[in-house]
Amino acid sequence: MDYQQILEEIHTEVKPVITQGKVADYIPKLAAVPLNKFGMAVQTLDGKLFSVGDADEYFSIQSISKAHTLILALQFAGENNLLKRVGREPSGNPFNSLVQLEYENGIPRNPFINAGAMVLVDIILSHSKDAVQTILKFVRDRSNNQNIDFDKEVAASEKSTGFRNAALANFLKSYGNLENDVEDVLDIYFSQCSLSMNCIDLARSFMILANHGLSPWSGKQIISKSQAKRINSLMLTCGTYDAVGDFAYRVGLPGKSGVGGGIVALIPGRLCVAVWSPGLNSSGNSLAGTQALELFTTKTGKSIF
Ligand code: GLU
Numbered sequence: 001m002d003y004q005q006i007l008e009e010i011h012t013e014v015k016p017v018i019t020q021g022k023v024a025d026y027i028p029k030l031a032a033v034p035l036n037k038f039g040m041a042v043q044t045l046d047g048k049l050f051s052v053g054d055a056d057e058y059f060s061i062q063s064i065s066k067a068h069t070l071i072l073a074l075q076f077a078g079e080n081n082l083l084k085r086v087g088r089e090p091s092g093n094p095f096n097s098l099v100q101l102e103y104e105n106g107i108p109r110n111p112f113i114n115a116g117a118m119v120l121v122d123i124i125l126s127h128s129k130d131a132v133q134t135i136l137k138f139v140r141d142r143s144n145n146q147n148i149d150f151d152k153e154v155a156a157s158e159k160s161t162g163f164r165n166a167a168l169a170n171f172l173k174s175y176g177n178l179e180n181d182v183e184d185v186l187d188i189y190f191s192q193c194s195l196s197m198n199c200i201d202l203a204r205s206f207m208i209l210a211n212h213g214l215s216p217w218s219g220k221q222i223i224s225k226s227q228a229k230r231i232n233s234l235m236l237t238c239g240t241y242d243a244v245g246d247f248a249y250r251v252g253l254p255g256k257s258g259v260g261g262g263i264v265a266l267i268p269g270r271l272c273v274a275v276w277s278p279g280l281n282s283s284g285n286s287l288a289g290t291q292a293l294e295l296f297t298t299k300t301g302k303s304i305f
Contacts, residue, residue, distance in 0.1 A: 021279020021287030029157035041199035062258030076127040106175020155194035202274035243283030252303030
């Protein structure tokens with residue numbers, strides 16, 4: 001399949017919508033990102049890489065990092081322990097909802113809403129003293145790029161306005177669903193969200209999920225085939241905010257998005273695809289990115305269905 005030709009067609013077709021979204025402005029540093037960016041990369045399991053536009057430009061991956069920390073937390077705690085503390089149902093609510101967390105007694109609906117991701121951080125921190133470095137090493141190894149780093153300015157910017165996240169973390173603590181200090185969990189959470197990566201890194205960082213748990217770079221089995229299946233299922237049902245039904249309907253792939261405008265999706269056994277365009281739709285998913293992925297599955301005729 002000529003993925004390069006398809007990516008170029010997609011780039012041309014989405015151009016009119018690239019500037020129609022709105023950058024996330026509740027994190028001051030993200031508000032300054034130019035709206036006119038678009039990049040897309042495909043990494044196939046048979047080792048081919050295709051890319052278009054700003055695919056090698058670094059941006060803030062934000063909530064896409066929750067897929068990485070879910071893999072780590074699963075490795076550390078095991079499935080049964082994890083599922084005692086985080087659910088596996090779509091939330092149908094904004095990713096930072098306080099209301100739902102209260103009426104469900106401090107058990108976040110799923111690992112991809114902010115409260116769920118904070119529980120993942122707590123698990124990682126309980127198993128690893130230097131949780132920030134553990135997360136960084138994991139993402140670098142998964143992407144096969146040791147130059148990936150956090151963006152300390154983005155993390156500080158989010159911390160300075162992260163009152164709602166602080167409220168969520170305090171709620172979790174009050175319900176006994178955080179073992180560690182609220183401040184520590186929040187600092188690690190803001191750091192993981194500030195990871196700066198490009199579309200190529202991101203597509204590569206999800207390869208174990210497309211490859212039944214096996215790293216294509218090291219040849220090692222990082223998670224089991226069954227765990228990869230479960231994480232992909234969670235991304236399909238919970239990975240793209242409360243527009244997850246619309247995303248599944250239009251794209252037909254498991255994926256994880258972030259308010260930096262990135263989305264990573266994958267076809268098990270075949271490829272990972274990452275797209276970035278910072279203008280978001282009203283649900284917080286990249287506007288042009290969602291359209292690009294819809295065009296990708298339409299033009300290639302490949303999805304999981
Ligand atoms: N750091 C962002 C927050 O906590 C992540 C949001 C996102 O990408 O969904 O609000």
